[in-house]
Amino acid sequence: MARTPAARSSRRWYTASTTDTTTSSDVVVAVDANGADLGPAEVAAGAALAAAQGARVLLFGPASEIAPESLPDGVELIDAPVSIAKSADPARAARATPDASIVQAARAVAEGRAQALVCAGATGAALAAGLFNIKRARGIHRPALALPLPIPGPAGGRTVTLLDVGANAQARPEHLVQFAFMGAALAQAVLGVTRPRVALLSNGEEDSRGSLLVLEAAVQLRERLSEEDPAARAREDRSPAVDGPSVNGLVMEFIGNVEGGDVTGGAADVIVTDGLTGNIALKLIEGVSQTILGSIRAAAESSPRAKLGGLLLRPTLRAFRDEIDPEAQGGAYLLGLRRLGVVPHGRFTRQGFAQAILRAERGAREDVVGTTHAALERAGALRRAPGGTSPSAEDASLRGNDF
DSSP states (O other), X not given: OOOOHHHHHOOOOOOOOTTOOSOOTTOOEEEEOTTOTTOHHHHHHHHHHHHHTTOOEEEEEOTTTSOGGGOOTTEEEEEOOOOOTTOSOHHHHHHHOTTSHHHHHHHHHHTTSOSEEEESSOHHHHHHHIIIIIOBOTTOSSOEEEEEEEEOOGGGOEEEEEEOSSSOXXXXXXXXXXXXXXXXXXXXXXXXXXXXXXXXXXXXXXXXXXXXXXXXXXXXXXXHHHSOOHHHHHHHHTSOOOSSOEETTEEOEEEEEEOGGGTXXXXXXXXXXXXXXXXXXXXXXXXXXXXXXXXXHHHHTSSHHHHHHHHHHHHHHHHHHHHHOHHHHOOEEEESBSSEEEEOOTTOOHHHHHHHHHHHHHHHHTTHHHHHHHHHHHTTOSOOSSOOSOHHHHHHHHTTOOO
């Protein structure tokens, strides 16, 4: 593994003070700097911002585009100029290009030199490199991208977890069933939702509406939640009443189908769909948000009177903008691997990449992977028999993915 001379001679890590509670000295985040719309230097600048807040970063990218001497303590640059971010076949590229930056970053996580992965490039490349190096967690059908969406509202609003938002362009009913449990586990164990309401994204609320995928997934979810579990039922009989079905301690309520307008309407805490539909829904939400903000800005500058009103509203509007800003969230959790991944948008600026690194650092420190996997295991939601997806089918599912 090639390193820049600067990185080799100066392996500089952030050292937390005794009063600093924002860092964890044993967590390192491996970051692929290739593939971002604004180039590797912008990702490196984001790594520097994250390091200023205590993160430790292994940065894989081209030294010719990143000045190693400009990197602060906590960031080590590993020269990795080869990128497969734009590959039409990420699975083949990840296998055939071991020196690619994303493959090297995933390998660092697999070998224990880092505890979480952040990829600034295409989702397909990150997923392929993660599957081939970090490996799928035991009992998982398919990894999924889960994005907690901040929904503005009174008293600080709330959060809706949408998954899958881009990891699997194709899915089977059993995948959606596991995504439902995966999202509920994340919402309950990490986001603090006591009884997650889970729904399938469809073109109507009625049980008869939806594609064959949605219809069969709904049947399987209802069957799964109604299965008899005498031991769990006995535990529930001895415990205080909790609304909604409980599967070995994972309390969730399947409420059926929701329409696109319900994603931000508060009908569910976790909304499940395939990666193609989820990615389209996510980008539609973000596009509408940005269009509305742009229209408000234009209206506020359209006349002297409007400018005066805009000045009065500026603090409130700025807070609203920050609340719905995708960069403030840092990206989606890549769940289902043995270590945590975070996938930000390739169009992010340095602020967004910094938040992605900090989300990965916090997630690794708080053991998001272990917590959600344990919840899935307690719920009996892991794959029950060996086998699963064939390599050829899995390779096909990676093509064209882009968060």
